Amino acid sequence: MTPRHHPSDALLVDYATGVLMSGQRLAVACHLNACPHCARTVSLVEAVGGVLLSDLPLAAMNPDALALALARIERPEPAPAPESGPPSDWIRVPGEVLKALRARGRRSAFGAWVSPVTKGPGGARSYLIGMAPGRGVARHTHSGHELTCVLKGSFIDGGIVYGPGDFTEHDGDMTHAPQATDEDCVCLLATDAPLMPSDWVGRLVFPLLGVS
């Protein structure tokens, strides 16, 4: 099934040009794996990048650069080991996300678990968040930008159901409490500022889950 909720064009452009880093980049990458439409938009921007690259004025390489490169290609470099795939009910995800899944502790609270994926500069973080059927993430607010991609199952937030590959983008000053539907749900969530619980349940639960 193709996702119905997509990143903005502006975000896809930031992804394709390489401006988007770490956690936010991963969240968009997950969506692209599930969404041929957005993947084509990214390919389009990359093709523009290729043309701009072709037209750049040349920067002189060191005189021995080619000789060095020819020497380096003689040395065989093992191809990167293929990563094991995601669980069968997941969308395709980058290896870094699977690593976080494997590293996931057994800690869970009120039917939710959290496993950190990336830690960027400032408060930028990304997490895998799992929710048991019908359970959710405590009501929280964010001061920054929050991107979410559904990797498995579905959740409901503000009356809208988000399924595999669906993407949400929230700006600061928004308070919400996403909740899994009748199946397990796992999401990748990337923020550029820490999540802040906005009620007592969250204040109790977030430290328990290792959200920092």
Added chain:
Amino acid sequence: MHAELLLRGHVLGTAPHRTPNGLVRPKRRRPVLRMTVPPEGASSVSLQTEGSDATSPDRLASAIVAIAERQDREAFTLLFNHFAPRVKSYLLRLGAPPEMAEELAQESLLTVWRRAGAYNPEVAAASTWIFTIARNLRIDLARRAARATQLRDPLEELPPEAAPDEALSAMQDEGRIRSAMATLPQDQAKVISLAFFADKPHSEIALDLGLPLGTVKSRLRLAMARLRALLDDRQ
């Protein structure tokens, strides 16, 4: 601003061969005269032929295939001489120190050698593929600078390859991409080129241009809609 000049260069360089829907479609096999705007400070506009010389988009794509098929060192030399100075230029423009730009240009071309088998000439132009490699290596370097981790596969996060029925789209045709870019109004072309060379998210580009974020976003959206309409044959 170079990038902007380059985009204007496309306007100048378009061989007007319009189809009924306004699409400019240069013929592929016939050599097409292309005008490039020289770097700032240079005095003349040079004319170069595209499609007939050793570095036409088709020849560059075949060179990657030749590496994949038979470890062709001559093909590698051609690609290195063509792309390494451009990749270095791209990285310098994004603020990389010269030694780092040199090393990443080296690393990008080595990746072309090692991963040539992953390249599909029917899906992407050589320049597109090499752009994504350079971009990913640079992101990876920034990440490793932030915290020590092992080198990742620069191709890992690339979206899945297009299915064969989408293969012969406009996206691997540099000529069509150039022509489509040439039709963008200048304010849209500017936000696109800044997106590539300013190394700033669109929110900061808006600040730099003194424009509301909504204006930058809508220019990006309009530019993307136009490029999609001209280039995405499945729309």
